Amino acid sequence: MTKADIVASIAEQTGVDKAVVLNVVESFMATVKSNITNGEEVFLRGFGSFIVKKRAQKVARNISKNTTLVIPEHNIPAFKPAKTFMEAMK
Secondary structure, three states: OOHHHHHHHHHHHHOOOHHHHHHHHHHHHHHHHHHHHOOOOEEEOOOEEEEEEEEOOEEEEEOOOOEEEEEOOEEEEEEEEOHHHHHHHO
16 A cells, blocks of 8 residues: 555545645654654554664674674664554454
């Protein structure tokens, strides 16, 4: 499902104009992205949480050059579904 499909589905269900729905969806995504970038987590009860996971420093190998390199500690965004969401998937 693409963003356009989501917008069309919401517009059909609510009767709101697609342009308004698109603006709301894009604003939602921008807000989530902004908060995650700033290290804040976003919790949506009954749906899930957008969280920041910390990856530890590790040593990797470049097989073709037979060298090792250090990948520094870094943060990545992640989504953790709510318990009710997971139960609905079963």
